[in-house]
Amino acid sequence: xxxxxxxxxxxxxxxxxxxxxxxSYSLPVAHxxxxxxxxxxxxxxxxxxxSFFVFGISSVAHVTIIAGVFITMMAFENADANR
Numbered sequence: 766x767x768x769x770x771x772x773x774x775x776x777x778x779x780x781x782x783x784x785x786x787x788x789s790y791s792l793p794v795a796h797x798x799x800x801x802x803x804x805x806x807x808x809x810x811x812x813x814x815x816s817f818f819v820f821g822i823s824s825v826a827h828v829t830i831i832a833g834v835f836i837t838m839m840a841f842e843n844a845d846a847n848r
Contacts, residue, residue, distance in 0.1 A: 774832060780831075780834055782838065783796055787799070792835075792839070796831075796835045799831050799835070800828060800831060800832075801832075803824070803827035803828055803831050804827070804828075806823075806827065807820055807823040807824035807827050808820060808824075810823050811823055
């Protein structure tokens with residue numbers, strides 16, 4: 766259980782817009798920065814594995830996950846504002 770809490774804290778430090786270093790930016794700018802970082806890490810992983818095929822898979826996965834997190838977060842914020 767302790768490992769799950771540590772992983773959760775690590776995830777939150779990166780993906781939670783109220784806790785990560787991008788919190789001072791507006792939400793669209795923070796989203797753009799996260800997408801740019803996702804592409805950067807996709808390139809790094811694909812180069813380290815020596816395969817550009819991996820880049821395609823990795824970049825699509827990163828963009829999909831980050832976009833899903835931000836879209837969900839925006840939907841929740843919109844629901845709270847309309848409550």
